[in-house]
Amino acid sequence: MSHPTFRPPNQALATIGLCLATFMQVLDTTIANVSLPTIAGNLGVSSDQSAWVITSFAVSNAIALPLTGFLTRRYGEVKPFVWATLLFSLASFLCGIAQSMGMLVGFRALQGAVAGPMYPITQALLISIYPANKRGQALALLAMITVVAPIAGPILGGWITDNYSWPWIFFINVPIGIFASWVVSGQMKGRPERLEKPRMxxxxxxxxxxxxxxxxxxxxxxxxxxxxxxxxxxxxxxxxxxxxxxxxxxxxxxxxxIVNLKLFRHRNFRFGTITLVLGYAGFFGMSLLLPLWLQTQLGYTSVWAGLATAPIGVLPVILTPVVGKYAPRFDLRLLASISFVVLATTSFWRGAFTTDIDFHTVALVQLLMGLGVAFYFMPVLSIVLSDLQPHEISAGSGLATFLRTLGGSFAASLTTWIWQRRGTEHHARLTEHISVYDPATQQAMTQLGHGNVTQGAAVMDRIVQSQAMMMSTIDYFNMLGVLFLSLIFVVYFAKPPFAPKGGGASAAAAGGH
The missing domain is CATH 4.10.860 (DNA Excision Repair, Uvrb; Chain A)
Incomplete structure (x- = not known):
């Protein structure tokens, strides 16, 4: 049976161990992205083939996430966490020593599979070691990791690849994972858990x-x-x-x-998950498109694009502890609504960008968007978990995280597709008004090519293409603004109270169904 008063010998150390493992796991969803060209070159494959380094991790991770409920019912939460963290370290080491693309993709798939249960179990364990009035702070801490780690991934991955070699983006996980599993195993020793033997x-x-x-x-x-x-x-x-x-x-x-879809009978879980998935999809789409646009259209390097987008993590780091501490005093739907207003405002602000936009303005909008992010994850996660029974926390967290991950995948694919398609449409419309037989056009091409009409035509086409992609980018950011505003209506379908059930402390102590 679960015990509502279990506390680890050192709560701070237990928290560090749990958060380190989660930071490592979330970081690895993005750390290899900027290293793909180097990996492809070193292993002698095409850039298309190297993309499977990302795909294999994402596929196996998405499959493993919904299995969290089954694993925790069968083995509790501490054992799956410790073993998943150790196996993640082993898989990371194997990725680093891979001698072929086939080996690397296989080990990345293993890494993604064992990473699946880590985040939802961390969420459940964090909730269980804090009293009810500190639950918001625990969730806020995890939310901060969720925001900062994916931003740090490409920057850290690029720096490691440039200064050392790409295997080190995987090797750095080994000591972190071993330390985190040792700490959590020791701190959670003797933690009561309710186990079942569900059939497979x-x-x-x-x-x-x-x-x-x-x-x-x-x-x-x-x-x-x-x-x-x-x-x-x-x-x-x-x-x-x-x-x-x-x-x-x-x-x-x-x-x-094996996946308890009946959790959607809970009203707050249902509407909280919809809000979480759509909000994260918008956030993820923006995080993907902005650096892509900066690099392909404005000539930024990957490092400078990373620096321009990184300020989004500043305010969440500063404000997350404050939000976690004081949020329970407010209607969480109101805090989420403030988040969506900020996210929508910054999206519409980006919708006013031009090709002449400077670095500082891009970074400033990212900084302000961080305010919206700081008020997003913790309130929404609290709403998602608020009406689940204590023993449903792990399964519910796993299911919500799975759908959030899938939402991010949809956003990644649709963002690139919408951006390129709208760019093509705008390019076609812009060129409708350009005729090579028009004297003004001929004069412009001559000037652009410094007397060479052919070179001038090529320069003009690049200008038109740049403007078309700028218009497509504006369309996308305006669309995100509308999405974020619409989520205000969705989140108000959830109903208070949003306090944890079962006193909060035992919320994740049981692995049973």
Whole structure:
């Protein structure tokens, strides 16, 4: 049985161990991104093939996340956390010594799979070692890691790759993971847990692996293969649709499902998860498009693009402890609404950018957006978990995190597709008004080419392309602004109270269903 008064011998040390492991895991979702060209060159493969370093991690991670509920029911929460962290360290070491792309992709898949349960179990363990009135601070701390780690990933990955070698982006995990697992194992020793022996739901597991795997690969490769003009993408869509339909029907009717979809019967979990997924998708899409636009259209290097976008993490780091401490005194829906207003305002501000925008303005808008992020994760996460029973926390956190991850994958694919498609449409409209037979156009091309009309035409086309992509970027950021404002209405479908059930302290102490 769970025990509501369990406290680790050293609460601060236990918190550090849990947060270090989570920071390491979240960091690894982005740390390899900027190193792909170097990895591809060293292992002798194309840049397209190197993208599987990211895809393999994302696919296996997405599949493993919903299994958190089953694992915690069967083994509790401490053992899966410790073993997942140790295996993550081992997989990281194997990634670093990989001698071929096939080996690296395989080890990255293993790394993603064992990383799956780490975040939701960390969330549950953090809640369990703090009293009810400190629960918000624990969630706020985890929210800060969720924001800062993905931003730090590309910057740290680029610095390590440039100054050392790419294997070190994986080797740095080994001592961190060993230390975190040792600390948590020692601090959580003797923690009571309620265990069950659920039967393995093989139909649910197989359909989950096939459905989510096919969907994740479809999302990752759809843009490169021109979506449904590709036979491969069509087959992936068919397989994903069939497998996920069978999965949903089976899980909703099975007596002992591997993923407890009945958690959506809880009103706050339902609307909180919708808010979490859509809000994160918007945040993720912005975080992807802005550096991409800065590098491809404004000529920024990857390091400078990282520095321009990094200020988004400043205010969350400063304000998160304050938000965590005082947020429970307010209606969490109001705090989330403040977040969405700030996120929408900064999105519309970016919608007024031009190709002449300077570094400082980009960084300033990112800094202000951090205010919205600081008020986003902790209130929304608290709403998501507020009406779950204590023993449902791990499963609910795993399911919500899985859907949030999937939302990020959708956002990544759709962002690039929308941006490029709108850019093509704007380019076509702009060139409708340009005729090579027009004397004014000929004169402009002559001036741009310094007397050479052919060179002038090429320069003019680059100018038109730049303006078309600028207009597409404006369209996307305005769309995000509308999305964030609409989430204010969604979050108010949740109903107070948002205080933890079961006194909070035992909220995650039980691994049972």
């Amino acid at each position: 739901d093989y139909v649910g597991l197989v359909t989950l692996i096939i459905g989510v795997g096919a969907l994740q690969i479809l999302l990752d490769k759809g843009n490169d293969l021109d979506w449904f003009s590709s036979t491969f993408i069509i087959w992936l869509a068919i397989v994903a649709a069939i497998a996920l339909t069978v999965f949903l029907i089976w899980e909703l009717t099975d007596k002992d499902p």
